[in-house]
Amino acid sequence: MSTKPTTARESFGAVAPKLAELSDDVLFGDVWERPDLSKRDRSLITCAALIAQGKTEQMNFHFPRAVINGVTPDELIEMITHLAFYAGWPSAMSALAKFKELIPATNK
Structure with missing residues (x-):
């Protein structure tokens, strides 16, 4: 170790x-x-899994890490929007709230 x-x-x-x-x-x-798989792809997969499971606390680490790994904020929003229909509206709304908290540069 x-x-x-x-x-x-x-x-x-x-x-x-x-x-x-x-x-x-x-x-x-x-x-x-x-x-x-690239780290970018792994980040997309990880963030999608966290959204689908409603694991908002883990998003604190993985959303900003996804941006570092090359996922754009717009791509994260698109993923959240897409998952609203596959993982459930409440999961997407929770992920969106967490995104707004963690990625403030995109907030208008």
Whole structure:
């Protein structure tokens, strides 16, 4: 296990060190680094899954990370709109509220 400070270790490593280790080494160190999908595509998939499940707290990390990974704010909005019909209107409305909170540069 690496001892370098990471988001997982800083966020919850003191409470759940094994979960932080798995997050760093397996999820972000292996799964997110696999070459057959770009990080941009992985971000779109992850954000869509979070919206479909109504996991708004996890959007705090993944929506801004998606933008860093090359997903545009307009693409996130389009995804939310599309998912309103496949994942449910309430899930899309919750995701939209979280988007507005996290990506303020796009708020008009």
